[in-house]
Amino acid sequence: MNINELTAHEILRKIKAKETTAEEVHKACVARIEAVDKDVNAFVRLSDDAPDIKSHKGLPVPIGIKDNMCMRGVETTCASHILEGFKSPYDATVITKLKDSGAVLLGNCNMDEFAFGSSSESSYFGPVKNPWNLDCVPGGSSGGSTASVAANEAIWAIGSDTGGSIRQPASFCGVVGLKPTYGRVSRYGLIAFASSLDQIGPITKDVEDNALLLNILAGHDPMDSTSVNLPVPDYTKALERDVKGLTIGVPKEYFIDGMDPEVEAAVKETIEVLKKQGATFKEISLPHTEYAVATYYIVATAEASSNLARFDGVQYGLRVHPKETRKSKLIDMYEETRAVGFGDEAKRRIMLGTYALSSGYYDAYYLKGLKVRSLIKNDFDQAFKECDAIIGPTSPTTAFKAGEKTADPLSMYLSDIFTISANLAGIPGISLPCGFSKAGLPIGLQVMAKAFDEEMIFRIAYNYEQSQEWHKKRASL
Amino acid sequence: MISEDDVKKVAALSRIHLTEEEIPQFTKNLESILTYIEKLNELDVADVEPTSHVVPLENVHREDVVKPLLSQKEALSIAVEKQDGGFKVPKVIE
Incomplete structure (x- = not known):
């Protein structure tokens, strides 16, 4: 080696x-x-x-x-x-x-x-x-x-x-x-x-x-x-x-339809290995798992839209002026710098987060997202009353082909279905x-x-x- | 659902210039994501407290003592344009 x-x-x-x-x-x-x-x-x-x-x-x-x-x-x-x-x-x-x-x-x-x-x-x-x-x-x-x-x-x-x-x-x-x-x-x-x-x-x-x-x-x-x-x-x-x-919880929501059977088999095999080593397994429920991705795309994009507001060409990094005048020199500089400087996914997330925080939509999106976040966190608080740790697949599939999900942002987001909850709960x-x-x-x-x-x-x-x-x-x- | 006019408005709030061709494309993307997010309407959260932060934070104060910070020169070393010890920006008042 x-x-x-x-x-x-x-x-x-x-x-x-x-x-x-x-x-x-x-x-x-x-x-x-x-x-x-x-x-x-x-x-x-x-x-x-x-x-x-x-x-x-x-x-x-x-x-x-x-x-x-x-x-x-x-x-x-x-x-x-x-x-x-x-x-x-x-x-x-x-x-x-x-x-x-x-x-x-x-x-x-x-x-x-x-x-x-x-x-x-x-x-x-x-x-x-x-x-x-x-x-x-x-x-x-x-x-x-x-x-x-x-x-x-x-x-x-x-x-x-x-x-x-x-x-x-x-x-x-x-x-x-x-x-x-x-x-x-x-x-x-x-x-x-x-x-x-x-x-x-x-x-x-x-x-x-x-x-x-x-x-x-x-x-x-x-x-x-x-x-x-x-x-x-x-x-x-x-x-x-x-x-x-040790008691290890296995969430029933982490074994879903459409999951790669090879991933499922490998994870179930690890359970057998750990059982032989003396751990006890228990089926648990994290009932709000199916809402984690939607919650995340409100909370994370809202925070991102605010955090990324600082990249505007004023202090450091890129600064681009458009050829024609649209609004005013300064606003045009902000808008052109961000148009040229950010890729499409960054633009999507900034706009989604801005929308979720904007007047008239705040309660329907951002506040609701924060409330569902409480439910997701509570799922884990309840689960850890009956187990020392939780085990499952990291992602529903193995690595996918390059280019396979770039055209459909939502399908890309779903590859994080089992990981997002830990961030929302802070664990x-x-x-x-x-x-x-x-x-x-x-x-x-x-x-x-x-x-x-x-x-x-x-x-x-x-x-x-x-x-x-x-x-x-x-x-x- | 989100319209092209909404997307224009949200792009302006986000300080991002979109071309005429980009507006329908972003409208379509955002609509599909917002439709997915509608899933949360299945839940009754009327009596649920929101969680903005998982760590129970109280105000964090530091001692009021002078410590070394970035010098003006170091801070301006990253400036796109500078003049007279400040960051230079396009004229704000025409």
Whole structure:
């Protein structure tokens, strides 16, 4: 196995044993990017300075950063034309934490524009491809981050998840992706999509790396007033515990008509494995699951329409003046900059959110959305009275073909049907590989737990993973 | 349901210029999404409290002490156009 195909914990062990060096690992990743990224398109830009890796103390692991997290002095664009040329004057808190940990930042990972999408096809810099099959999408919106890990370009990566944008692409790319509890990781310097839903999380080759990376990212931050001031446990300690005596809920609403039978079979097989390890299973109900996508597309677009109002050509990024005068010089500049700078999906979501918040429609859409959000959250509160964790598929299908859903936005939205609820309820969820389809595409298992109980998720995920071989498979690219 | 006039109005509120060709296309897209959202009308939510945020937040204050911030030079380093230490925009009052 090449060194860039190893996990971070394996690499760190080898560095300690003097079997390799941080420079060698970095070199292997850069060579891999040069060899395959013209096909995968996981990166929109690479760090241009050769890092002085000898000075990196701690965990000098090469990492991919989603293009919506600010890095001082580096162009950060959310894969959008409208942020062209924007070089952040400050570091996001997660970037500061990574730099302090000794991380080697490889570059900005491709994504759906402003994280609006489930296939990473709406990027201004062209679509990302799935390393397991270049004709398929990697999922989205953190598809560049998950593809960079699956293609062995980055050892690990970070993404953001507003409705499944870490978990669904992790599922499609056969890697491990965690959306932490809302408030667990600081959002300072994450370019906001929907502020009450967004959360940054780790994307890795196995569960142990995921716990290790969350150790670096998690914690209270005075710069983010929504980050929660609770102690951060050592998440790797959760891996030492077995699953005996745990009760795991299986929501009947997560096995639906039209679901890929191979996905259903693989998820049901994981239940048998965990039963043998001593866990008890129980059918539960999350009765408002079928309303989650509709609720999400009100709440998330309303927040997005407000957050994206700042991109207007006044301060930074793109500024475009139309040839003719329409309204006034300033208004024309706003409207033309946004017309040229945003792609179609961004325009759709901004307009949908503006509509849901506008006078006369607020009660019918936005307020109703917030009320149904309460019902969805209550479903989970009730469910966790009878179980320690919830298990199900991450997405109803494996990776779909490129171009298959771009013409029909609604069909794209429905690929997040099982992931959106966790964001609305604020709870953590992970996706990890639990099999492969006959066509050779990865299948993802989702494990969710109560708010701030990431340890429960890691415990179950690790016990399952270690009894299988899925996490050892690498895409042959 | 949403009309082309509604879409023109919402585009203006959103500060996005749409071409004549784009208006029917976005109307169709938004209509299909709004039709799907109508699904929520199946639920009676008259007595349900809204959730705007999942973390029970109280006002978060910081101590009133001076700390280093971005300098004017650093803040203006990202400006599209600048003049006299400020961001320059098109003339607002004609």
